[in-house]
Structures are given as structure tokens and as C-alpha cells.
Amino acid sequence: MTLKEATPNRVLVADDDPVMRHLITTILKQQNCETVVVNDGRAAYRILMSDSQFSAAILDMTMPFLEGLDLVRYMRSENRLRRIPIMMITADLDIKLMASSFSAGATAFLSKPFTPEQLQSAIRMLLGNRKTIRRAA
């Protein structure tokens, strides 16, 4: 077993809101996940260009330099990133935005405001989704 296989839940978090980054990483750490955290879309893109060892990605919809939706499209266009479950986070419950996210290939969608329980549950489902994808593969 390689070191990477021994730490299966490694999650990319991209959000320009420090409050949101702190909340998400707090929950991920409680679930024994390793986190790679960036505060804009371009930084996330640069990481994803060379690193595909992620169990999941949690992306803010609206970020500087590169939007979350563009990152989803990029990830779904790359074979090595295609299976990574993605949760989009947005400040709006916008049906069109939600439809665009799923159409681009997002796995889950969470709109603010949300309770801690909703965020915990969404993250658990996202990581569970990865296991489902692995079993199906």
C-alpha cells in the first residue's frame, strides 16, 4: 500500500471566503481528511494540472480569476480528474445555476446559508459518493 492509498480522503477546497474555508476544513479534519486549500479558481486549476490524487473537490461557484463552474468543466474534460466528486457552494439557491452545475458535471450543490449539520451531511455524502464511484469502476 502506498502512502497516498493510506490517506484516502484528500480533499481540494477552493473558496475565496475565509469563513467558508475554515468551516469546510474544520469538518473535513473532523472526518480525518487531508485538505489542500486555495482561495481562488486559478490556484485550484494550477494544482489540478499536476495533481489528481483527490478524493473530492469542494469549489465555490464565484471566485476570482476562474469561476467554480469553469473548474468543473476542466475536471470533467480530463480523464485523470473525471471521477473526482465535486460539490459546488454558492450564495444563491438559483435553479439555473444548479442545473448548469449538474450539467457541467458537479456531483452536489450546496447553497448558503446552511447549517453545520447540512454541511457535515453534504461532505459525508460527497465522500460516500466517491466510494460508490470506486465500487462501480
Add this chain to the structure above:
Amino acid sequence: MPLDQVSNNESAEEQSLVPQLTASAAVDMKVLKAFEALQADDGSDLIVELIELYLQDAPGRLKEIKEAAVANDWVPLKRAAHNLKGSSSNLGVRQVADICEKLEEAVSPESFEKVEALVQLLEYKFDKARQALAIERQRRLG
């Protein structure tokens, strides 16, 4: 409209611009305290950390909003209002979030005066929220 007029005539301002705003407190502490569920056992206080992060980040967003409004630069104004709305709503800073939503909807060259008044109201409400959060932070730190 000068800020003192917004402050002194808050009810009329709210009725005309943001009718859905209520007389509730600047911060809904129930929303904030719900994050106690995520509290770690290491002695840290997640709510204090969230308050500190918000109070470090939000003034910059507010500055972006004000500068963009003065410059009639609607795209960055809308983006900054959208971002401030997200973090504010999640921490129970509802009045600030509500005004940000109104700003997002209002931004257009035709609605300059409305945007200007909303920005002033936003500053006033943010200041109230900042005070409430600072008091809660201090209370939690003992």
C-alpha cells in the same frame, strides 16, 4: 443621501429600500451558535475564529462595494455584494446579507441613487453587526 440621514431615519429607509428587513438584531446569534456543534475538543472556540475571520474579511468586501459604487463599476460591485452576502448569511448577519442581495438586484446605471442609498445603509448595518460580533467574541473569550 448622507449617512446620518440613513441612520436617523432608519425605519423609513428600510421601508422604502429593503422592506423585508425586520427590526431583528444585527446578528442572529442562534445561527452563529449553531456552529458550536462543530466545536473541537482542543480548547479552541470555532465561533470566535469565525467571528475573527469575518471581521477581517468583510471590511475589505465593503470597501470594494463602496469603491465600485462610486466608480459606477457594476460588475465588481455585484461580485463583492454577492460574496459579502454569502459569508454574512451563513453567520446570521442577516440584515447585511439582505442589503447585499438588494444591491445585487439593484445594480444598473439607472439605479445609481438607489445603489448609493443601499451602500450607505449597508455601512450602517455592518457597523451594527460588527459591534454585536465584537461583543459576542469578547463574551466568549471571557
